[in-house]
Amino acid sequence: MIVSPLAVHSPRAVREALLARGWDDVRADAAASGIGPFAVLVTAADPETLQALVRHGGKLGLDVLTGGDWALIAGSFARFGALARPWVVPPELAELAVQVGGALGPEPTTRWQTARGTVAVDRPVLIGIINVTPDSFSDGGQFTRLEAAVAQADRLLQEGADLLDVGGESTRPGRPLPVDADEECRRIIPVIEAVARRHPSALLSVDTVKSAVARAALGAGAAVLNDVSGFRLDPAMAGVAAETGAGVVLMHSRGGVSDMATYDHAEYGGDVVSVVRQELRQALGRALDGGVPAEQVVLDPGFGFAKTPEQSLELCDGLALLLPLGRPLAVGPSRKRFLGLVTGRDVVQRDGATAAACVVAYERGARLFRVHNVAAAREALMVAHAIRAGRP
Numbered sequence: 001m002i003v004s005p006l007a008v009h010s011p012r013a014v015r016e017a018l019l020a021r022g023w024d025d026v027r028a029d030a031a032a033s034g035i036g037p038f039a040v041l042v043t044a045a046d047p048e049t050l051q052a053l054v055r056h057g058g059k060l061g062l063d064v065l066t067g068g069d070w071a072l073i074a075g076s077f078a079r080f081g082a083l084a085r086p087w088v089v090p091p092e093l094a095e096l097a098v099q100v101g102g103a104l105g106p107e108p109t110t111r112w113q114t115a116r117g118t119v120a121v122d123r124p125v126l127i128g129i130i131n132v133t134p135d136s137f138s139d140g141g142q143f144t145r146l147e148a149a150v151a152q153a154d155r156l157l158q159e160g161a162d163l164l165d166v167g168g169e170s171t172r173p174g175r176p177l178p179v180d181a182d183e184e185c186r187r188i189i190p191v192i193e194a195v196a197r198r199h200p201s202a203l204l205s206v207d208t209v210k211s212a213v214a215r216a217a218l219g220a221g222a223a224v225l226n227d228v229s230g231f232r233l234d235p236a237m238a239g240v241a242a243e244t245g246a247g248v249v250l251m252h253s254r255g256g257v258s259d260m261a262t263y264d265h266a267e268y269g270g271d272v273v274s275v276v277r278q279e280l281r282q283a284l285g286r287a288l289d290g291g292v293p294a295e296q297v298v299l300d301p302g303f304g305f306a307k308t309p310e311q312s313l314e315l316c317d318g319l320a321l322l323l324p325l326g327r328p329l330a331v332g333p334s335r336k337r338f339l340g341l342v343t344g345r346d347v348v349q350r351d352g353a354t355a356a357a358c359v360v361a362y363e364r365g366a367r368l369f370r371v372h373n374v375a376a377a378r379e380a381l382m383v384a385h386a387i388r389a390g391r392p
Helices: 012-019 025-032 047-060 077-083 091-104 146-159 181-198 211-220 236-244 272-289 309-317 319-325 337-343 351-363 374-389
Strands: 002-006 038-043 063-067 070-075 111-114 117-120 125-131 163-167 204-207 224-227 247-251 297-300 368-371
Touching: 002 012, 002 091, 002 319, 012 025, 012 038, 012 070, 038 077, 038 091, 047 063, 047 070, 047 077, 047 091, 070 077, 077 091, 091 319, 111 247, 125 146, 125 374, 146 163, 146 181, 146 374, 163 181, 163 224, 181 204, 181 211, 204 211, 211 224, 211 236, 224 236, 236 272, 247 272, 272 297, 272 309, 272 319, 309 319, 309 337, 309 351, 337 351, 351 368, 351 374, 368 374
Parallel strands: 125 163, 125 368, 163 204, 204 224, 224 247, 247 297
Antiparallel strands: 002 038, 038 070, 063 070, 111 117
């Protein structure tokens, strides 16, 4: 028996699950509308389990749809919590109860530990991007001079950035030869040092996949390691984070730096959310096995990295299914191709779409947002947060 959580912020996942099991459009649409706020799909279940589920689930106030060897269960988190008690449910449901408990996951954390103290993640956290590269997809070459990079840091902090992320190697498809560690350090270390001197209280992050660069950046004033390979490409990264107490952002990707932003590795068997969840779990395991405490880790699903635009949209819709991993979620939709597909806008015209994607991601559980235009995203997220909190 397999229990799989479904994304229910929109009805798409439930509708597709029912259509795949022989339901017609009208019945699937009717069942999917208004379902939730949580739902799971049970497959490969025996008749005794399904019969017990219909009886007991109804008593708990859960909605249960069945057919063949499957069931779709929907309802409130509290009622699912009552189902996830193997010591209370009928014996036929003991295995199901254990799996439902795993799907619910732990309570979301509200703190993230970095080398410069803790960051509250019970509200939107804005990460401003400073690319000191000549070839980044959105702003390559704009901030390669130290003065320009520092001025951009000033601007982002004034707009409300909580964290500045400095990167010296582009992942743009078709980019030139890889950047070695010495060149990457030459690009980013002066910027980190200058910003740290100018803004002593600012929280700085380094966007790198190389442990040598990470160590140098932390020595220059950074407090966070943002690894777009999720500790895949340099196993020594975990040791650097463990030794220094740096906060860590582990992003999902596939392939190397030169092709991780292409579609070369974008095969997920029709379920990008479940596969990304499993591979992020592996990334978290690499960090924990390397001595990094869980409190230092943030996870990023990697919109646009080894994902088609359609897959990025599906992943954004299903972000809530990553919350059971137990770590805060960061997203980086800023000016990405999937936003261009939706809006038809060129790269530099996608800040409005970026703000909209951030709000959608926030509603689905993301709390950290890596963007080029902090002001636009911050205003949109302030409104979303005020509505959710019931106060400005």
